[in-house]
Amino acid sequence: MYQPPQFREERRDVLFTLIRAHPLGLLVSNGEDGPVANPIPFLLDDQASENGTLLAHMSRANDQWRGLDGMPVLVVFQGANAYVTPTWYETKRETGKVVPTWNYAIVQARGRARVIEDTEWLRAQVNALTTRHEAAEAAPWQVNDAPAPFVAAQLRGIVGVTVEITSLEGKWKVSQNRPVADREGVASGLDGRADGGAMAGLVREHL
Template sequence: MYQPPHFRDDTRTAQHGLIRAYPLGLLVTGGPEGLMANPVPFLLDEAGSQGTLRAHLARANPQWQALAEAAECLVVFQGPQGYVTPAWYASKREHGRVVPTWNYATVHVWGRPRVIEDTGWLRRQIADLTNLREAPRAAPWAVDDAPAPFVAAQLRAIVGIEIPITRIEGKWKMSQNRPEADRAGVIAGMRTEGETILAAMVADRSGS
């Protein structure tokens, strides 16, 4: 992706942190019939040099067949994002040479996918994904709460995907290219409009 140096972040801590916080990735593949994209919840295994993504797809979804033949796929993880009005900039009042923009955080991951149909792997995948999302709840639901024949049927209806990461890029476009007074205006404006997470990220990236 387009990467001006002041927006680029190559640190694994930031990249993996965004994936864990916003795990619904857009899985993109190309094949004879063109591009295909599906939103898929991923798990990140940090073992290895750059980590591995794990997920599963419905067997009825034709993308798993494209993945089986793909030399490479792309997964796009989108973090907080929001519109930035020039009205927040101090420089608007000084000279008026300002335009609207958009702030966002995103991580792009590339790798060669592997399709997995092993029942044990699939069982572990859905258990791990479920446990991770259910753990904070007062009464967490577990896969074993469902009847065993029902779970077995569900497992037959999915296929697993494992993507060892070969390349990863992070981009945090958080007004780093604006003067300090403009960044302060963006932070204040976002807080006023309830965009507290995005405001905090702008503040963090500007050292405020």
């Protein structure tokens, strides 16, 4: 990943926080006909290996898993992002020498994939994933709410995937390359957008 020094984020806790907040990772691997990519919700176990391990499952009908075992993969987690108009920059008023850009926070995790077909592992993974994402619901759904034969059939239709992380890269492009007045203008401008709050917060954190 292209990494200008001012955008590099190396704090492990910050990178893990983004992964947990934006768990739908893009799993990228090499297939027979070139790169293959699929969005998959991951769980992060930060104690399973030195750099953490990603846990997921995917449909057996998805051919990406075939030949995946032992192969190097990339998983991309996209955090907050936003278009930045130069009209927010003080520099526009001073010199006019400005252009639009895009701010974003992203984590790329690399490692080797392992494919798991053990039914009990899959059941535990599905339970853990469900518990994680149902936690905020008023009446959380549980896997056991579905009929046992139905759950068993669903488990036969998936395979597990783990990625023991060997390297993590974070890139927080949040206007650090702009003068302070421009950054303040970006944060204020993003405040005015319905979907801009998360990125406005990141810009202010890096002022």
